[in-house]
Amino acid sequence: MAGLTGRMSTVVKAKVSKLLDRAEDPAETLDYSYQKQVEQLQNVKKGIADVVTAKKRLQMQETSLQQSVVKLDTQARQALSAGNEDLARTALERKNVAQTELQGLDTQVGELEDQQQKLTDSEQKLRAKIEAFRTKKEVIKAQYSAAEAQVRISEAATGVGEQMADVGLAMQRAVDKTENMKARADAVSELEAAGTFDDITALGAGEDDIDRQLKQLSSQPAVDNELAKMKGELGDGDAAQIAAGAAEAPAPEQAPPAGEGQEASESGAT
Amino acid sequence: MIVRISGEDQYRLADSDAERVQGLESALAAVVEGGREDRFDDALRALLDYVRTHGSPVADDELEGSDLILPPSDVTFEEASREFTGEGLIPD
Numbered sequence: 001m002a003g004l005t006g007r008m009s010t011v012v013k014a015k016v017s018k019l020l021d022r023a024e025d026p027a028e029t030l031d032y033s034y035q036k037q038v039e040q041l042q043n044v045k046k047g048i049a050d051v052v053t054a055k056k057r058l059q060m061q062e063t064s065l066q067q068s069v070v071k072l073d074t075q076a077r078q079a080l081s082a083g084n085e086d087l088a089r090t091a092l093e094r095k096n097v098a099q100t101e102l103q104g105l106d107t108q109v110g111e112l113e114d115q116q117q118k119l120t121d122s123e124q125k126l127r128a129k130i131e132a133f134r135t136k137k138e139v140i141k142a143q144y145s146a147a148e149a150q151v152r153i154s155e156a157a158t159g160v161g162e163q164m165a166d167v168g169l170a171m172q173r174a175v176d177k178t179e180n181m182k183a184r185a186d187a188v189s190e191l192e193a194a195g196t197f198d199d200i201t202a203l204g205a206g207e208d209d210i211d212r213q214l215k216q217l218s219s220q221p222a223v224d225n226e227l228a229k230m231k232g233e234l235g236d237g238d239a240a241q242i243a244a245g246a247a248e249a250p251a252p253e254q255a256p257p258a259g260e261g262q263e264a265s266e267s268g269a270t
Numbered sequence: 271m272i273v274r275i276s277g278e279d280q281y282r283l284a285d286s287d288a289e290r291v292q293g294l295e296s297a298l299a300a301v302v303e304g305g306r307e308d309r310f311d312d313a314l315r316a317l318l319d320y321v322r323t324h325g326s327p328v329a330d331d332e333l334e335g336s337d338l339i340l341p342p343s344d345v346t347f348e349e350a351s352r353e354f355t356g357e358g359l360i361p362d
Contacts, residue, residue, distance in 0.1 A: 118277060125279075128330030136333060159333025162274065169342070170277050 015165070016157045026149035030137035033157055037130045040164050044123045047171045048116060054178045054185070055112040061188050062105050068098045068197035080227075080234055088230070092223045098197050100219070101188050108181050115174040122167045129163045272334050273321050277342035280334065281325025291338065294320055302350045310347040318343055 076091035133156055140152045191197070271288050274280045283291065294317040301313045318340065328334055341350060 122277070125330050129333060132331035132333055155335070156333045158335035162335055162339070166274065166276055166339075173342075 013158070016154060016161050026144075026146055026153060027141050029153060030141060033153075033160075034130070034134055034137060037126075037133060037160060037164065040167065041123065041126055041130060044119060044126060044167055044171060047174055048119045048123065051112055051116045051119060051174055051178055054181050055109055055116065057185050058105050058109050058112070058181060061185060061192075062102060062109065064192070065098050065102045065105070065188070065197065069095055069102065072098065072197070076227075076230060077234060080230055085227070089223065089227055092226050092230075094197055096219055096223050096226070097191070101191065104184060105188070108184060111177060112181060115177055118170055119174055122170045126160075126163050126167050129160045133157075133160045271337045272328060273325060273338045273340060274336040275318055275321060275340045275343065277344075280328035280336055281321050282328055283321065283325040287320075287324050290320060290324075291317070295338070295340070302347070305351075307347045310350070314341070314343070314345070314350075 072091045072095040076088045076095065079085075079087035079091060136152075136156045140149050140156070144152055271283050271285060271291075272280055273283055273291060294313075298310075298313040298317050301309045321340065
């Protein structure tokens, strides 16, 4: 992969040679270089903090969505028990969308955790290299003539410069990923703001815009399945009642010969 | 030779390993240039695993430049392809 190898080496060499160009005084170059490294280390810390902030935001949304899922599930059951299948379906559609968003958030929180870990590892490595550079620069200042120092500085700066470029790459990738996460978090916020996961009891009788959109967003087969399953579960109670009712109800019908006669005679008597 | 796996570590390998590393790297480059996304993961893993198992990590406090810098293990085919078309992975 000559492309990547070549480019990264070129970036590091260019940075080191730029550094050496301004190296009239080796001691000054070393101190300047060290100062830049410490600044980079601060940037990495800030990068880690940004990732943590993004992760926390997603985690808060997860908690809120989890509550919505529980609430909507309960409301669907209540609606179904009350015989309002349309309302139950609406609640399940909302629940379905909330669950889909939850799964997406879960994956992304995991990815951000990976990024956080990678950046933390990178920061530790860079810190160790910078510490080594700090020691080395004092040795170079004390022991070498300006001409010799040039070579030593170049070596040390390349070693630490490569680590800085590598951390730079890790940061860039973390920033890209975090931006993607922000986009998703914003999308979830928009759904929340639109009342997508709101209490369905707050709904009027008519189907509103949200519901029409939800029908498109949610997976209808999944909603159908869940509705059927819920009916079955509730049905264990209801079905028992129905079965009990059925056992009783047909009885009079099954006895029409006797009943009919009786009824006829009764009605006749009145 | 010293090989860096980006985002991971620097490894010190025996000079006798250099040819094999170059071979695996060329194979990976061929996969990317040929647009063979289906072979990308295997080729990348073969290269990185070889370096990890045959090399020993360079200490964090050693200041050494690398002879070869390899992409991070989670580089995507898309990112690697972009690299060849010049946009590049390394921020300026």
